[in-house]
Amino acid sequence: xxxxxxxxxxxxxxxxxxxxxxxxxxxxxxxxxxxxxxxxxxxxxxxxxxxxxxxxxxxxxxxxxxxxxxxxxxxxxxxxxxxxxxxxxxxxxxxxxxxxxxxxxxxxxxxxxxxxxxxxxxxxxxxxxxxxxxxxxxxxxxxxxxxxxxxxxxxxxxxxxxxxxxxxxxxxxxxxxxxxxxxxxxxxxxxxxxxxxxxxxxxxxxxxxxxxxxxxxxxxxxxxxxxxxxxxxxxxxxxxxxxxxxxxxxxxxxxxxxxxxxxxxxxxxxxxxxxxxxxxxxxxxxxxxxxxxxxxxxxxxxxxxxxxxxxxxxxxxxxxxxxxxxxxxxxxxxxxxxx
Amino acid sequence: xxxxxxxxxxxxxxxxxxxxxxxxxxxxxxxxxxxxxxxxxxxxxxxxxxxxxxxxxxxxxxxxxxxxxxxxxxxxxxxxxxxxxxxxxxxxxxxxxxxxxxxxxxxxxxxxxxxxxxxxxxxxxxxxxxxxxxxxxxxxxxxxxxxxxxxxxxxxxxxxxxxxxxxxxxxxxxxxxxxxxxxxxxxxxxxxxxxxxxxxxxxxxxxxxxxxxxxxxxxxxxxxxxxxxxxxxxxxxxxxxxxxxxxxxxxxxxxxxxxxxxxxxxxxxxxxxxxxxxxxxxxxxxxxxxxxxxxxxxxxxxxxxxxxxxxxxxxxxxxxxxxxxxxxxxxxxxxxxxx
DNA sequence: CTGAAAGCGCTTACAG
DNA sequence: CTGAAAGCGCTTACAG
Numbered sequence: 001x002x003x004x005x006x007x008x009x010x011x012x013x014x015x016x017x018x019x020x021x022x023x024x025x026x027x028x029x030x031x032x033x034x035x036x037x038x039x040x041x042x043x044x045x046x047x048x049x050x051x052x053x054x055x056x057x058x059x060x061x062x063x064x065x066x067x068x069x070x071x072x073x074x075x076x077x078x079x080x081x082x083x084x085x086x087x088x089x090x091x092x093x094x095x096x097x098x099x100x101x102x103x104x105x106x107x108x109x110x111x112x113x114x115x116x117x118x119x120x121x122x123x124x125x126x127x128x129x130x131x132x133x134x135x136x137x138x139x140x141x142x143x144x145x146x147x148x149x150x151x152x153x154x155x156x157x158x159x160x161x162x163x164x165x166x167x168x169x170x171x172x173x174x175x176x177x178x179x180x181x182x183x184x185x186x187x188x189x190x191x192x193x194x195x196x197x198x199x200x201x202x203x204x205x206x207x208x209x210x211x212x213x214x215x216x217x218x219x220x221x222x223x224x225x226x227x228x229x230x231x232x233x234x235x236x237x238x239x240x241x242x243x244x245x246x247x248x249x250x251x252x253x254x255x256x257x258x259x260x261x262x263x264x265x266x267x268x269x270x271x272x273x274x275x276x277x278x279x280x281x282x283x284x285x286x287x288x289x290x291x292x293x294x295x296x297x298x299x300x301x302x303x304x305x306x307x308x309x310x311x312x313x314x315x316x317x318x319x320x321x322x323x324x325x326x327x328x329x330x331x332x333x334x335x336x337x338x339x
Numbered sequence: 340x341x342x343x344x345x346x347x348x349x350x351x352x353x354x355x356x357x358x359x360x361x362x363x364x365x366x367x368x369x370x371x372x373x374x375x376x377x378x379x380x381x382x383x384x385x386x387x388x389x390x391x392x393x394x395x396x397x398x399x400x401x402x403x404x405x406x407x408x409x410x411x412x413x414x415x416x417x418x419x420x421x422x423x424x425x426x427x428x429x430x431x432x433x434x435x436x437x438x439x440x441x442x443x444x445x446x447x448x449x450x451x452x453x454x455x456x457x458x459x460x461x462x463x464x465x466x467x468x469x470x471x472x473x474x475x476x477x478x479x480x481x482x483x484x485x486x487x488x489x490x491x492x493x494x495x496x497x498x499x500x501x502x503x504x505x506x507x508x509x510x511x512x513x514x515x516x517x518x519x520x521x522x523x524x525x526x527x528x529x530x531x532x533x534x535x536x537x538x539x540x541x542x543x544x545x546x547x548x549x550x551x552x553x554x555x556x557x558x559x560x561x562x563x564x565x566x567x568x569x570x571x572x573x574x575x576x577x578x579x580x581x582x583x584x585x586x587x588x589x590x591x592x593x594x595x596x597x598x599x600x601x602x603x604x605x606x607x608x609x610x611x612x613x614x615x616x617x618x619x620x621x622x623x624x625x626x627x628x629x630x631x632x633x634x635x636x637x638x639x640x641x642x643x644x645x646x647x648x649x650x651x652x653x654x655x656x657x658x659x660x661x662x663x664x665x666x667x668x669x670x671x672x673x674x675x676x677x678x
Numbered sequence: 679c680t681g682a683a684a685g686c687g688c689t690t691a692c693a694g
Numbered sequence: 695c696t697g698a699a700a701g702c703g704c705t706t707a708c709a710g
Contacts, residue, residue, distance in 0.1 A: 081429055126411070126442055263629065
């Protein structure tokens with residue numbers, strides 16, 4: 001049997017038909033052999049696979065996707081990759097996607113509604129097989145577009161409010177309650193809640209938990225807002241430290257702001273935790289390294305990403321499941337030195 | 340003229356042919372109208388566009404990509420999204436890609452060679468139009484595969500060594516030299532270079548600069564390595580602080596390690612900068628907020644990402660340019676309190 | 679077990 | 695300016 005010459009291939013990519021030709025079978029057969037999804041003679045399967053490997057054949061996912069109606073792409077909407085909280089979710093989601101041969105299309109929305117909508121459309125065009133939405137400010141009716149097209153959407157790190165989308169998150173109300181309760185049990189009387197953006201669901205829920213704790217114990221609440229960034233915590237320090245009605249503890253809605261706050265207070269000569277106790281939320285890696293080490297509420301971010309992608313891929317395989325599934329992961333206190 | 344009924348569309352996506360039918364033209368014409376890349380009567384163009392908008396038509400990028408041999412996807416290889424340095428490059432690259440209607444396929448390689456190769460292959464399959472490689476440990480001959488297929492590759496944050504690939508980075512040797520020189524000029528006699536992973540090009544170059552400075556001034560070098568993570572800096576503190584041949588200054592190859600080091604030293608009661616001066620490299624946001632505020636070398640990370648994607652997209656439009664183009668961005672000292 | 683054909687949804691020469 | 699046809703590279707009923 002004469003070996004058939006491999007076509008000159010001048011910068012022309014090898015196609016399935018090419019390798020079929022090499023082996024001397026039809027493209028259909030080659031396809032079946034490669035995907036071994038159908039009965040094929042063992043010999044042909046071997047030959048095709050060998051030829052593919054030898055010729056360094058790389059299947060075209062675009063063409064495959066078009067034929068199969070599956071792009072093998074998963075969209076990921078995050079408000080800010082610079083934020084370790086979302087970076088961790090992203091990492092978790094990314095890891096399981098890759099492991100299942102999906103590729104992740106990343107969109108950093110910067111919490112901007114216009115960008116969210118633009119990206120949502122772009123991802124739709126790219127025919128992503130599904131989308132993970134994290135920390136979105138997007139109105140859910142925008143997402144209905146996806147639902148209508150029968151494309152799975154799962155939330156990560158936040159629960160979907162009105163319309164029922166699947167998602168995995170943490171009980172933020174409980175997180176807020178636990179943190180505040182801890183502070184109060186430690187003897188603090190004036191604890192300030194320092195939230196992130198007000199339109200954020202996490203801030204809303206953590207504040208709810210804070211209020212529950214404070215009010216149930218007959219203390220009076222006080223609230224202030226930053227933007228989830230470290231710098232906003234740093235700036236807040238000035239307000240907090242400044243005399244008259246100074247709190248004796250603050251519960252920040254995320255660690256980044258808590259850390260900024262600690263830095264800012266140190267800068268102003270206010271001692272943490274002696275003068276003011278500071279507690280964060282999320283338990284990002286940095287918290288353990290900062291001095292004083294940050295007391296916080298641990299939110300299993302990486303795990304959230306993992307589970308969210310797991311859910312999404314599951315819905316993809318099983319086909320649109322019936323009711324939306326909400327997974328709530330546990331969170332607990334991480335007590336260190338700042339409170 | 341009777342309005343033609345829109346097909347019932349039960350969860351079947353609208354296709355170009357559908358909207359062509361609505362308007363009463365051929366798919367070819369509809370395509371031309373939408374992409375307005377060819378002479379088309381103004382009236383038809385309007386009608387087609389209106390119909391597309393009314394019907395909420397979403398073009399299928401997969402099909403388009405197959406026909407045009409362009410996926411509109413750009414691959415991004417980063418060693419770790421959890422690392423702010425790469426997160427910033429990623430952000431820059433992402434922003435310009437999105438702005439030019441490309442979507443970004445993210446791969447976190449964890450600096451693992453096997454994963455890099457796996458992802459490289461996966462991206463090839465996905466028909467990405469180009470790829471940005473950042474902080475890769477991948478042997479460049481792996482990248483030749485890309486070159487052969489005529490797919491643009493650009494490096495970001497690191498220069499390509501052997502084979503000439505385009506890239507944008509910073510003069511790391513100079514960064515190392517500037518930092519060390521600053522330390523020495525401040526009167527320090529025993530400055531330690533605390534590198535990241537030894538196989539990292541940035542570490543190699545910054546160390547080169549360090550050595551140049553130290554040796555040209557007749558001092559003797561001493562070198563130690565971490566892994567670029569904050570924790571490795573924290574751990575290093577113990578070694579550094581421990582008595583006998585204690586350095587009076589350390590230049591860390593990145594800010595994360597420098598910050599960890601500062602935290603660790605504080606923890607051990609060693610005063611920075613009085614007992615030991617600490618200098619970082621990169622100038623990540625956190626450095627400004629830490630106490631003592633971190634003295635560092637500013638590497639314009641976001642800008643690197645922006646320029647790298649710019650270069651890539653340019654090569655894509657112009658077609659493979661001739662010689663590789665290397666852009667070197669400036670870096671300079673950011674003097675704060677830690678040194 | 680294998681092949682020819684049709685189709686996935688778009689684009690672009692090629693003719694009018 | 696417009697349409698019919700062929701093609702991008704794969705997959706999968708449908709027949710053997």
